[in-house]
Amino acid sequence: MRNILICLIYVWVSAVCTAHAQVGFARNKLYNIVPVNYSGKAVGYDPDSKRVVLSVSNDADKLQQWSVTNLSGSFRFINPFENKAIHATGDNTLGITENNGSDESQLWIIKKSGKFLQIYPSNSPDLILACQQNGRLVLVDKVKFLNNPETYFYINVSKVAMPAEAASGTLERPKVYWEDETMFAENKEPGCATYIPYITEKEMLADKDFYRTPWLYSQSSSFKLLNGNWYFHFVSEPSQRPESFYKEDYDVSSWETIPVPSNWEMQGYDRPIYANVEYPHSNTPPYIDARKGFNDGGANYGINPVGSYVRFFDLPAGWEKQRTFIHFSGIYSAAFVYLNGEYVGYTQGSNNVAEFDLSKYLRTGKNRLAVQVFRWSDGSYLECQDMFRMSGIFRDVYLYNVPRVSVRDHYITSKLDAASEYTSGEMSVNLMLDNRDRMKGVKNLIVKLFDPDGRLVAETEQQVNYSDKKETVYSKATFKLKNLVTWTAETPNLYTVHIIQRNGDNDEMVFSTKYGFRNIELKGTVVYINGQRVFFKGTNRHDTHPVYGRAVTVESMLRDVTLMKQNNINTIRTSHYPNDAKMYAMFDYFGLYTMDEADLEDHANQSISDIPSWIPAFVDRIDRMVLRDRNHPSVIFWSLGNEAGGGSNFQACYDAAKRLDNRPIHYEGTRDGKEYGGNRFSDLYSKMYPSMKWMNTYVSSLDKPMFICEYAHAMGNSQGGFKEYWDLIRKYPKFQGGFIWDFVDQSIRWTGKNGKMIYAYGGDFNRFDASDINFCDNGLISPDRIPNPHMYEVGYFYQNIWTTPADLENGEINVFNEYFFRNLSAYYLEWEVLRNGKVVRTGRTDKLDVAPQQTAKIKLDLGKTCEHAEWLLNVSYKLKNREGLLPAGHTIAKDQLTLKPYKNHAVELKNYEYSNVAAAVPPVQDSDRNYLIISNDAFCAEFNKHSGYLTKYKVNGQDLIKKGEALTPNFWRAPTDNDFGARIHQKYAVWKNPEIKLTSLNQRTENKQIIVEAEYNLPKVSAKLNLTYVINNVGAMRITQKLTTERV
Secondary structure (H helix, E strand, O other): OOOOOOOOHHHHOOOOOOOOOOOOOOOOOOEEEEEOOOOOEEEEEEOOOOEEEEEEOOOOOHHHOEEEEEEOOEEEEEEOOOOEEEEEOOOOEEEEEEOOOOOHHHOEEEEEEOOEEEEEEOOOOOEEEEEOOOOOEEEEEHHHHOOOHHHOEEEEEOOOOOOHHHOOOOOOOOOOHHHOOOOOEEOOOOOOOOOOOEOOHHHHHHOHHHHHOOOOOOOOOOEEEOOEEEEEEEEOOHHHOOOOOOOOOOOOOOOEEEEEOOOHHHHOOOOOEEEOOOOOOOOEOOEOOOOOOOOHHHOOOOOOOEEEEEEEEEEOOOHHHOEEEEEEOOEEOEEEEEEOOEEEEEEEOOOOOEEEEOHHHOOOEEEEEEEEEEOOOHHHHHEOOOEEEOOEEOOOEEEEEEOOOEEEEEEEEEEEOHHHOOOOEEEEEEEEEEOOOOOOEEEEEEEEEEOOOOOEEEEEEEEEEEOOOOOEEEEEEEEEEOOOOOEOOOOEOOEEEEEEEEEOOEEEEEEEEEEOOOOEEEEOOEEEEOOEEOOEEEEEOOOOEOOOEOOOOHHHHHHHHHHHHHOOOOEEEOOOOOOOHHHHHHHHHHOOEEEEEOOOEOHHHHHHHHOHHHHHHHHHHHHHHHHHHOOOOOEEEEEOOOOOOOOOHHHHHHHHHHHHOOOOEEOOOOOOOOOOEOOOOOOOEEEEOOOHHHHHHHOOOOOOOEEEEEEOOOOOOOOOOHHHHHHHHHHOOOEEEEEEOOOEOOOEEEEOOOOOEEEEOOOOOOOOOOOOHHHHOOOOEOOOOOEOHHHHHHHHHOOOEEEEEEEHHHOEEEEEEOOOOOOOOOEEEEEEEEEOOEEEEEEEEOOOOOOOOOEEEEEOOOOOOOOOOOEEEEEEEEEOOOEOOEOOOOEEEEEEEEEEOOOOOOOOOOOOOEOOEOOOOOOEEOOOOOEEEEEOOOEEEEEEOOOOOEEEEEEOOEEOOOOOOOEOOOOOOOOOHHHHHHOHHHHOHHHHOOOOEEEEEEEEEEOOEEEEEEEEEEHHHOEEEEEEEEEOOOOOEEEEEEEEEOOO
């Protein structure tokens, strides 16, 4: 393998700064960070303690050398010799950790203050870095310390040179297609809306299942599915690939077969790799090499595996007279396509459709299709998402046949009249006629519109002339419409558009598209759908399946949508790439607002977003997403990508999306030194994981809508703060919701070390991968689609019907309808009264005529209660009839109200009274040097006089404390995944061993019971602890623990 210089993230960073930061740093220089009050010292770090420290300035000390790199408007301090970065720890000090582009604790704001610099943590700008008089580096309150000299720093150019392996530039080598950022498509069709052609309208209508639910496979005679078993050959790197495999005389009969669609890693080839923000290959764009320290020289696994596919098929009769396209719904990561020994084209952009015109390569009878797929390519630098990295032809492959001159694209738009409550307006259907062979003639183009019940609403026909002067001809059909039923996630009413192309009086191509009428409007800080400020009760979702990897089946897609609807999720962000087109048909049909996100994330090297040579590749991914999906009513927002930097390439992306469609655009990556993104190239502000304090602080300062694109991280035992989020969202109109991270655990079924099936995550496949371990498992549901416990929390707080007391004594409740577009007449209310947890009465109310966003009082015949028990009222709201994926009787909302509360009686510890015998005080033996002993015939309790702890507790002859053990206070529990993520285990590490020192141990008698009191000092946490034991005459104890802290 040729040696090249390794380019880390900072290689490409611009030397100019953002306007907000007001400072800039050279990309090829190292710097020393020097506190103003300690001019002879510099900031370095201790690799053993992983703490940032101040030490005597020393040019020979590599641990004092920092590159200062720009990332999304903030800066990062990276030591290039060990690839470590400074980060803010949970205890407001500075630590050193692995360089990680997605770790917000590594982001810093640097601002000038006179001739000095001040440094703020980007995710906590209310704090500021200070170097205290003792030389300790800490984060302190910005308001109090802003003008304190302890917060002043110099960042000086170092005399030490940037190490060669991190210096600017990369040794050039001849570029090949899969290592050239400017080569991402060849002979590839431009993007267009999804359609499946039929020869006649009658044939189309006869295919009832596909016509009604277009995520199924079409039965059109103009459609041929190529899914199935393909011949397959796998090698570990490009140099070993069979370069002539595409030739017709190349024998593949001895090859193995592989199912298409599939990921080859799930079929026994290569290995799945889970990574969050890392590249499994070297970070040397656009080149693909082995990553140092993980796959040295390809010794551990292949540098860039290649899979070669061959598939034979018979061309249907008559197809050779027309034009035939091949459609690949998704290929990871780059592919060459050949037919009958001829080169057809090249594609990158894994989650975008790739189509090629096969017409001139086809022949009647048997045809030989060959595809060579590369696991990694320069396109992989834009596909650095938090997911399992898998490869191959992972979505559908099919052929479709159309006339030589035919409608190639259609774009449906509408303008609705607010005065009519969006029930009237104008609809336009823009058609593009493809005449690439420059033929002459005329076509009749007919557009029909059918309402949700199948009734013809409108129809138009026009003749379109084409000539040898133009390869494309445009046509537009316009309708004035009244009495429309609108589309929303609550009311997913779909119309059907028929587009019919005739040659003379005969149909020659027909297809249909589902369309919903709805209006999207941004006014001030609010997004309105059909005039209403709606709630976006959302989730992020990755394509993942425990058996098939990223080759998700239709059944699994439907299961996901079902679980969303069952749990009141109404919005999805297709994180972080366009989904299969079938899913958008489901979103339209069943009702889910959608943020459609481009396949664009260079997370581990966000400087790519500011390199002009990458602009065409960026824009291509935007174009193809928008052109494919812009007819879907469910798509409310476009998202330009995820955590891909704030470079100027995104200006081109934003402009491209606006050129093609007028929906609102989201992009979180432009923070510009602020606590939230969306400051440029976005119609919305965007924030990840805001705190309640942040939401309360910023709610009144926004001038455009704020979207929480990720929140309520659903890893481990989570969603504990979900209520508090939604209390604020419902309180402040400027917040409309957000997207939980995320929907489904991504673990895959694998064989563990003991031969049994496990759900595997990063690190389970080998010890070499760059991996983020189990961070792939942060879903509301498990990999096998069983809801995790926290899904039920989400379902409750996302529900749309709320019950509160009105006059419970008289059986009256208030029912609030949180829907925006439907009343509650489709539901019935079931109730049950519980006495001490047991159902004693039930009832049902069928009439719930509550208008959207209104409250109605409902009277229930609850019966009488009494004062001597706990009485509860359970209410649930259920569907009268089936709606989409939800069956009749499905519970859509529920609540519990208290009719009579449980009366909690104080726990009293009384002496046991024997008949005719007075209770005796247990004898106390205090003379022993080491133990305080309380005992009688019934029990024995011993307290260690040196620790104060109960070390022996024997009752009725049975020891309840193991010998050598003691009953001790404990302030620590096993950390959860979310604790690790928030570094809680570091912030509160002192509580693991707070150094508990006994200061006194006393005993006394009160009410014929023994009271033992132990007092402790906890110096590490500035606290005092009191343990009190009350012991009765038979050894029963009441133990009280009281902790008093001297500081927060």
